[in-house]
Amino acid sequence: MAARDDGPPQGTGAAGADGAPAGAARGQRWLARLAFVGAAAVLTVVLLSGALRSIAVLLLGLAGLAVTCAAAWWFLAHRGVLRWLAFAVLVAAPVFVIVMYAAAGLLGEIVLAVVLAAAAVAAGRAALTGDRMSAGPREYAAAAQRQPFVIMNPRSGGGKVGKFGLGDKAAALGAEVAVLEGPGVVDVAALARQAVGRGADLLGVAGGDGTQALVAGIAAGRDVPMMVISAGTRNHFALDLGLDRGDPSRCLDALTDGVELRIDLGLIGDRTFVNNASFGAYAQVVQSPAYRDDKSGTALQLLPDLLSGHQGAHLVVRVDGRVVLDGPQAVLVSNNPYETGDIAGLGRRARLDQGVLGVVGVKVDNAVQAVGLLRRPQRSRSLTVLTAREVVIDADQPQIPVGIDGESVLMPTPVRCTIRPLSLRVQVPRGRPGVPEPRRPMDWAQLRRLALTFARAARGGGAAR
Numbered sequence: 001m002a003a004r005d006d007g008p009p010q011g012t013g014a015a016g017a018d019g020a021p022a023g024a025a026r027g028q029r030w031l032a033r034l035a036f037v038g039a040a041a042v043l044t045v046v047l048l049s050g051a052l053r054s055i056a057v058l059l060l061g062l063a064g065l066a067v068t069c070a071a072a073w074w075f076l077a078h079r080g081v082l083r084w085l086a087f088a089v090l091v092a093a094p095v096f097v098i099v100m101y102a103a104a105g106l107l108g109e110i111v112l113a114v115v116l117a118a119a120a121v122a123a124g125r126a127a128l129t130g131d132r133m134s135a136g137p138r139e140y141a142a143a144a145q146r147q148p149f150v151i152m153n154p155r156s157g158g159g160k161v162g163k164f165g166l167g168d169k170a171a172a173l174g175a176e177v178a179v180l181e182g183p184g185v186v187d188v189a190a191l192a193r194q195a196v197g198r199g200a201d202l203l204g205v206a207g208g209d210g211t212q213a214l215v216a217g218i219a220a221g222r223d224v225p226m227m228v229i230s231a232g233t234r235n236h237f238a239l240d241l242g243l244d245r246g247d248p249s250r251c252l253d254a255l256t257d258g259v260e261l262r263i264d265l266g267l268i269g270d271r272t273f274v275n276n277a278s279f280g281a282y283a284q285v286v287q288s289p290a291y292r293d294d295k296s297g298t299a300l301q302l303l304p305d306l307l308s309g310h311q312g313a314h315l316v317v318r319v320d321g322r323v324v325l326d327g328p329q330a331v332l333v334s335n336n337p338y339e340t341g342d343i344a345g346l347g348r349r350a351r352l353d354q355g356v357l358g359v360v361g362v363k364v365d366n367a368v369q370a371v372g373l374l375r376r377p378q379r380s381r382s383l384t385v386l387t388a389r390e391v392v393i394d395a396d397q398p399q400i401p402v403g404i405d406g407e408s409v410l411m412p413t414p415v416r417c418t419i420r421p422l423s424l425r426v427q428v429p430r431g432r433p434g435v436p437e438p439r440r441p442m443d444w445a446q447l448r449r450l451a452l453t454f455a456r457a458a459r460g461g462g463a464a465r
Contacts, residue, residue, distance in 0.1 A: 031127035032450035038120025045113045057104050064097035124447050137353040140260040142225070142427050148175040148255060149195040150204035151188060153211055153231070155180075157248075160231040164249045166206050173255045175204065192218040200224065202255075202427060206248065208232035209275050210407040216424055217272030220265055225425040227254050237274045237405075240349045241426060242434040253429035260427050263352040265420045266335035268404060269411060276334040277417060278403035279393050280315055281362075313395040313413075317361055319388045325361045328384075333391050333417045334358040355421035356387040391417040 071093060074086035101110050150170045154161045161167060167177045176195070180186045192203050192215045204227035205215045212228060219226040229251040230238035241261070244250040266273040317325035325331070336349045337358025349358075361384040393400075394414040402411045 028127045029450050029453055031123045032447045035120045035124035035127060035447055036451055038116050038123060041116045042113050042120065045109055045116065057101065057106065060100055061097055064093050067093045124444075127447060127450055137261045137263055137351065140262070142254070142258040142260045143201075145174075145202040145225075145255065145427075147199050148173075148202040148204060148227070149178070149192075149200035150175045150206065150227070150229070151178050151180065151191060151211070151215060152205075152229075153180045153207035156207040156211070157231050157233050157235075160248055161206050164231075164247065166229060166231060166249060166252070169249055169252055170204070170255075173252060175255065176200070180207075188214045189218055193222075196222045196224060202227055204229060206231035209235070209237045209405040212237050213272050213274045213405045216265060216274055219425070220272070220420065220423040223425070225260060225427040227251065227258075227427050234406075240352055241428055242432050243428060244433050250429060250432070253431065254427045257430045258427045259430050260425055261353075262422045263424050263426055264335055264355055265423050266333070266357060267418045267420055268333075268402065268415060271404060271409075272420075273405050274335055275405045276332055276358075276403075277405075277415075279331040279333075279400065279415075280312055280328060281330040313397040313400050315400075316394045317359070318392040318394065319359070319386070320390060324359075324386065325363060325384055328361045328363040330362045331393060332358075332360040333393075334360075335419070337385075337387050353422060354387075355419060356389060357391055357417060357419050359384070359386050359388055359391055361385075389419055393417070 068090060071086045071090035075083055075090055078086065098110060101107065148170075152161045152167055152170075161179070167179060170177050178191060178195075180188070188211055195203065196218065202225050203215050203219045205212050206229035209232055212232075216226055228238050228241055228243060230243050230245045230248040232238070235243075235245045238245055238251070241263075266277065268277045314327055315325070315331060316323060317328065317331055334349070334357065336352050336354050336356065338360070339348060339350050363384070392414050397413065399410045399412045400415070402409055402415060
C-alpha cells in the first residue's frame with residue numbers, strides 16, 4: 001500500500017529532504033518564483049489602485065471578493081432555488097465590482113491585474129508539469145486476427161454506431177458484428193462467451209464503459225485480445241488507452257495496423273470494472289436517471305451531500321485488514337489511480353498497468369473542512385488518497401448501492417475490491433492520439449517548496465538559502 005495523502009500528490013515525483021520534488025530542474029524553480037511574483041503583483045495592483053483612488057473603492061473590492069466566495073459556497077452546498085440564487089450572485093458580484101472600478105477610472109488596472117493573474121497561473125502550471133509522467137504501457141506485436149467478433153450498442157453515445165457507420169466498416173474488415181437491438185435485455189457477457197466458444201480470437205466492443213467492462217472480463221478470462229471502440233458517451237476507458245474519442249471509426253485501425261497493450265483490471269466481488277467502483281454519495285449520484293446523459297451536471301448533485309453530510313449507510317474502509325476510513329461520505333476505488341485527485345472521479349489515469357487500485361475517500365465533519373476541501377483538495381485532511389491491492393468496504397447495512405463504471409447495482413456487504421495485474425490484452429491502433437498529459441491542479445504549497453529550493457553548491461557545500 002502506498003502512502004496516504006499526507007505525502008506529495010500522486011504523480012508529482014518523490015520529495016527531497018526539504019519537501020521539494022527530487023531533481024526539480026532550475027527552470028521549474030524559477031517558474032515557481034515567477035508565479036509568486038505575479039500573484040504579489042496582482043495584489044499590489046488591486047490594493048494600491050483602490051487605496052490611491054478611494055478607500056471606498058478598495059473596500060468595495062474586498063466586499064465583492066467576500067460575497068463571491070460566499071455565493072460559491074452556497075452554490076456548491078445547496079440544491080434547488082438557493083443554488084440558482086447563489087449562482088446569480090456569483091455572476092453579478094464580480095460584474096458589479098468591475099463596473100464600479102471602471103466608473104472610478106480603474107479599468108486599466110483591472111485589465112493589468114487579469115493579465116498578471118493569468119501569467120502567474122501559467123507559470124505555476126508550467127513549474128508543476130516539469131516532472132513528466134512515466135511512459136505508457138509497453139507495446140507488443142499484435143497477432144493477425146482470423147475471426148474477430150465485435151459487439152455494438154446502437155444506442156450508446158447518442159447513436160455513434162450508426163452515425164459513423166461502425167457496423168459496415170467492421171464487417172468490411174472481416175469482423176463478425178453483433179448489434180444489440182433486442183428485443184429485451186441482451187446478456188453481453190453470454191454473447192461474448194459464445195463467440196469465443198465458436199472460435200473468435202478477438203472481442204471488440206462499441207459501447208459505454210459498463211459494456212466494455214463486461215466484455216473485458218470475458219476476454220481476460222479466455223486470454224483473447226480486446227478491441228475498444230470509443231462509441232460511448234464519455235469514453236473514459238478509451239481516453240486512458242489513448243484512443244481517438246472524436247472519431248470512433250479510427251479505433252477499427254487496430255484490426256489492420258494494431259499493437260497490443262497489457263493492462264490491469266479491477267475486480268469487485270466477481271464483477272470486472274475498467275474504470276472505478278463508487279460508494280456512498282458517489283454511488284447515490286450514479287443511481288440518478290440523469291447521470292448517464294449529464295455526468296458533469298449530475299456531479300454537482302454530489303457536492304451538497306459531501307458538504308452537509310451524506311445520509312446513507314455508515315461505511316468503513318479497510319486496506320490489508322487495517323481501517324483507513326470510518327464513516328466517509330464517499331469512496332471511489334479505481335483501476336489504477338487518477339492523477340489529479342479529482343473528488344468527482346472524472347480525472348485521467350496516465351497508466352493502467354501499475355498493478356494497484358486507486359482509492360479516494362471524502363470525509364467532511366464541518367463547514368471549515370468543507371471549505372478546505374473545495375479550496376485545496378490535495379491538501380485537505382478531508383480527502384484521503386492512497387493506493388492498494390485490496391480494499392474492503394463494509395457497512396451497517398446488509399447491502400449498499402455501488403456505481404460500477406457508471407452502472408448502479410446493489411451489492412451485499414462487505415464488498416471486496418482487488419486488482420488483476422496485466423490480465424487484459426487490448427489491441428489498439430498503432431497510430432492514435434495517446435493519453436493527454438494530466439492537467440496539474442494549482443498547488444501553491446508545492447510551488448512554495450519549489451520556489452524556496454536552491455541548488456547545492458558545486459563542491460559539497462550545504463544548500464544555499
